[in-house]
Amino acid sequence: MNVNFRQFLLLAFALLSLPLHALSLKVQVVDPADKPLENMVVYLEPLEGQQQGKTTKTVDIGQVNKTFTPYISVIQSGDAVRFYNQDDITHHIYSVTGSHKFSIKIRSGQEMLKQDFAQTGEVVMGCNIHDWMSGYLLVLDTPYFDKTNSGGLLTLDVAEPGQYRLTAWHPQMQEKDNRLVQTFTLLEDKSIILKLNQAMAEIPQQQSDDDFYFLSEY
Amino acid sequence: MKSLQNKIFLFFVLLLLVVQAIALSTLIAGKNNQELLQINNRLTTAKTIFSELFDSRSEYLAAFAETAAKDYGIKQVFHDDTRSLLVAMNNHRKRINADIAMAIAADNTITGQLLLTREQDEQRKVRQGPEKGELFRFSDWLDSQQQSHLYLLGDAVYQLSLSPLTVGAKTIGWLAFGFEIDQRLALEFMGITGLATDFILKEGENWRMVASSNPEADLAFARNIVQGFTPDTYIGVGHLITDHDQQVFGVAMYGLRADFVEVLQKQWLQLLMLAVITLLLSLAGAYLIAGSITKPITRLVEQAKKVASGDYHQTIKLDDQNELGQLADEFNVMQSAVLSREQAITHRANHDPLTDLPNRNMLKLTLNHLTKHQKKFALLHLNISRLKDVNDALGHDVGDRVITETANRLWQLPDFQLICHLGGDEFMLVVELTPDIVLDFLVNKVQLALEPNFDYQGISLQLQVRMGIALSPEHSSETKTLLQMADTALHYTRKARQQLQVYHADLDVNSVERLSLINDLKKAITSGQLELFYQPKINLKSNEVTHVEALVRWQHPNLGMVPPDNFIYIAEQTGQINALTQWVFSTALAQYKNWCALGITLNIAVNISAENLKDDDFYSFVCQALAAYQVPAENVTLEVTESAVVEDPESAIALLSKFKGQGMRISIDDYGTGYSSLAQLKQLPVHELKIDKSFVQKLKDDEDDQIIVRSTIELAHNMGLSVVAEGIEDDYAKCWLAKHKCELGQGYFISRPKSALELTTWLQEQKIIAGEKEAL
Numbered sequence: 001m002n003v004n005f006r007q008f009l010l011l012a013f014a015l016l017s018l019p020l021h022a023l024s025l026k027v028q029v030v031d032p033a034d035k036p037l038e039n040m041v042v043y044l045e046p047l048e049g050q051q052q053g054k055t056t057k058t059v060d061i062g063q064v065n066k067t068f069t070p071y072i073s074v075i076q077s078g079d080a081v082r083f084y085n086q087d088d089i090t091h092h093i094y095s096v097t098g099s100h101k102f103s104i105k106i107r108s109g110q111e112m113l114k115q116d117f118a119q120t121g122e123v124v125m126g127c128n129i130h131d132w133m134s135g136y137l138l139v140l141d142t143p144y145f146d147k148t149n150s151g152g153l154l155t156l157d158v159a160e161p162g163q164y165r166l167t168a169w170h171p172q173m174q175e176k177d178n179r180l181v182q183t184f185t186l187l188e189d190k191s192i193i194l195k196l197n198q199a200m201a202e203i204p205q206q207q208s209d210d211d212f213y214f215l216s217e218y
Numbered sequence: 219m220k221s222l223q224n225k226i227f228l229f230f231v232l233l234l235l236v237v238q239a240i241a242l243s244t245l246i247a248g249k250n251n252q253e254l255l256q257i258n259n260r261l262t263t264a265k266t267i268f269s270e271l272f273d274s275r276s277e278y279l280a281a282f283a284e285t286a287a288k289d290y291g292i293k294q295v296f297h298d299d300t301r302s303l304l305v306a307m308n309n310h311r312k313r314i315n316a317d318i319a320m321a322i323a324a325d326n327t328i329t330g331q332l333l334l335t336r337e338q339d340e341q342r343k344v345r346q347g348p349e350k351g352e353l354f355r356f357s358d359w360l361d362s363q364q365q366s367h368l369y370l371l372g373d374a375v376y377q378l379s380l381s382p383l384t385v386g387a388k389t390i391g392w393l394a395f396g397f398e399i400d401q402r403l404a405l406e407f408m409g410i411t412g413l414a415t416d417f418i419l420k421e422g423e424n425w426r427m428v429a430s431s432n433p434e435a436d437l438a439f440a441r442n443i444v445q446g447f448t449p450d451t452y453i454g455v456g457h458l459i460t461d462h463d464q465q466v467f468g469v470a471m472y473g474l475r476a477d478f479v480e481v482l483q484k485q486w487l488q489l490l491m492l493a494v495i496t497l498l499l500s501l502a503g504a505y506l507i508a509g510s511i512t513k514p515i516t517r518l519v520e521q522a523k524k525v526a527s528g529d530y531h532q533t534i535k536l537d538d539q540n541e542l543g544q545l546a547d548e549f550n551v552m553q554s555a556v557l558s559r560e561q562a563i564t565h566r567a568n569h570d571p572l573t574d575l576p577n578r579n580m581l582k583l584t585l586n587h588l589t590k591h592q593k594k595f596a597l598l599h600l601n602i603s604r605l606k607d608v609n610d611a612l613g614h615d616v617g618d619r620v621i622t623e624t625a626n627r628l629w630q631l632p633d634f635q636l637i638c639h640l641g642g643d644e645f646m647l648v649v650e651l652t653p654d655i656v657l658d659f660l661v662n663k664v665q666l667a668l669e670p671n672f673d674y675q676g677i678s679l680q681l682q683v684r685m686g687i688a689l690s691p692e693h694s695s696e697t698k699t700l701l702q703m704a705d706t707a708l709h710y711t712r713k714a715r716q717q718l719q720v721y722h723a724d725l726d727v728n729s730v731e732r733l734s735l736i737n738d739l740k741k742a743i744t745s746g747q748l749e750l751f752y753q754p755k756i757n758l759k760s761n762e763v764t765h766v767e768a769l770v771r772w773q774h775p776n777l778g779m780v781p782p783d784n785f786i787y788i789a790e791q792t793g794q795i796n797a798l799t800q801w802v803f804s805t806a807l808a809q810y811k812n813w814c815a816l817g818i819t820l821n822i823a824v825n826i827s828a829e830n831l832k833d834d835d836f837y838s839f840v841c842q843a844l845a846a847y848q849v850p851a852e853n854v855t856l857e858v859t860e861s862a863v864v865e866d867p868e869s870a871i872a873l874l875s876k877f878k879g880q881g882m883r884i885s886i887d888d889y890g891t892g893y894s895s896l897a898q899l900k901q902l903p904v905h906e907l908k909i910d911k912s913f914v915q916k917l918k919d920d921e922d923d924q925i926i927v928r929s930t931i932e933l934a935h936n937m938g939l940s941v942v943a944e945g946i947e948d949d950y951a952k953c954w955l956a957k958h959k960c961e962l963g964q965g966y967f968i969s970r971p972k973s974a975l976e977l978t979t980w981l982q983e984q985k986i987i988a989g990e991k992e993a994l
Contacts, residue, residue: 126386134386204387
């Protein structure tokens, strides 16, 4: 809620700063059965060097009830990420692949701000203590990104017309590189429906098979 | 021998054999079952053990791979330099001594591969595998839930387990660990199961041997085992593991059946030995039992045989208190009963029932004994005088009392070897003659003992005996002869009316001849040994010979002349009297005809026996003979003794009446010796009486005889009968008879019996004398 509200504020600020002729791109992501898909990351990359802004914001990746919350986070390179342990137990957040390999231990209630996500790419995160915890951070080089709402919808306000590459990404998307890509020229307001070729894989529940009753006995 | 013992023993043997056979067959079946069961058990166990071992290795590998994949250290170095990854992997590999370790990146590239190789010097070294940088050949394994696989690399086959390496839900690669399926495994397995183990693998269409505990393992053999074709000399079981890869992995476990069943065979042999020993012991036991059952029976049988052979003096004693013991007791009781009964029977057989004195059997035994030992002894044959009179007058009870009293008195005499009662009024005393025994004295003793009168119910009875004595060996040493001699002597006493007679040879001439006479008589009639003599009868008034009596004589070839008294009796007793009388009759009639031819006419008298009167054919024979010789019936006289008529008066009278009717003269012979009453005489159809010679011979001196003869003549004349007197031996008698009007006279004084020829001559001389007298 907090994050959404911030995004909303940021969006409102952006809208105010944009010229009136700013173009609106409506995107809906549906599965092969035309069912709208929520929380799909959709981002737009200019292919002709069109003007794009640089956001500076801090994205929260919380550890709540031994889950990464949210499961997927998206930032523009250079943005700060705040890892915030809201549980009553220590987490050991790590990433061993890609260009962002790190390992942070965060004690209960503490937070850690990390601002070195310069390289774009997927950061696959796990917790060395709680194997089932699974989180993704997508580092992008574009300000045009969002996650679909419950109707599978999102709207991107694009400042400048031109040729763009629209990408929908999700770790469980059963497409090549987990993404669906579409290139087009944006001249006016546009609605695009991205339809997956394959049904989504199951999204991990980030739940342990075991219940740690023994922990509550302390 | 079908003895009871054998039967019982046989029964036991059969029983034991059947029991043993059942037991053995059960054992054999059990043994076979057990063998089969144990083999199956063992094979099943082996198979189970193999599966367990193989699966546990897989599980172990899988669990280990999973653990290793969770290791943060591995994750950290997974995308670092290869050296770090290999070292980290080897650290894990070493923990379980895995033969292979592999790292596979998310793009299926093998980023690291470690192999535990066997060098030439049997040292083991960890080297990088040949597949580094290559794509993992079995990409479908990566997403598979199956954790265990057979991984082929070169000639080696590995049991391999894969585990994904994840960051959260993201799989960033795989770790794989494996054990080689090699000879070590086969040997380990053989160590556990005791079965040789072959591992074979099918790649495509071809099988190959992967490893074996058996240095001489054969692929075809292993394949057969795996497919269930185990040769009979082996036991074996196979197991196939089909990966969902194309490979088929087979395990053949086998062993020589002989090795396996050796222990069982040993146990079986022991069992068999035990059965044989048991059988032998049982048979011995059965034999003893059969023996113990039948032994008393055998003894009883022996005892029975002894009893049967007459040995009553041994009793049988069985220790058993059972039925056989009782049987033995009963046996003894029976034996003594039989003994006493036999003694009673023997006693009865050897003793007279009336007097209880030994009988003829004992006599024979004693005499045989004495003669056998060549003893001198005397035989005294006693006969109670006039017992018949006692019986007739006083009854047989008294007679028996006389006999028993005599027996008692004889029995009390001490000197005799044997006093036996031959039955009736006859006793036999046997005395051994030792030098100090005087026979006369003994005889005197006997007579003295019997001398006192015997009072019975007020009747005083005299126990008078007559005695015939024979001596052995003086008279004869043969028992039979001796008895006969004593008998002869006894007989003589009766004849001679004396009390005692010792045998001497003169006594029994007749009786000696008699036996041979019986046989010879038959021949005599047919072979002309018989001859008729004729004794003339004279008319006492006229002194003329008017009658003759035909008397048969036997000229025996050896004995000479045999008097008729000796053989007529025999002829009567042996049924030859008819033939004899017929011969006499025919011969007499023939002679009558001869005399007729000479001008001599005589009445011929023929003696008729009592037996002739019983013969139905006699009458017709006489009639036919008379007719045949044309002899007038009135010239034939039939002389019949008084006694002959007395036996059966009615038929005799009837027959004689018929003869009389024919015209023949009937004469009563030997009149006065019988006991015929005058009443009988009155009825007889006779013409004359022939007074017995015993009355006539002493006529001259005996007045009694004179009275008898005179009154008989008068009686006869009164009854209308004529009288013939025979036995005239002097002139006095002849004159006396003539004076008393006796019609005919016969006797030596007139003429002896003469042959026909002599008589003819004599008659002719008489005629001449008569003629001379007349002439004078």
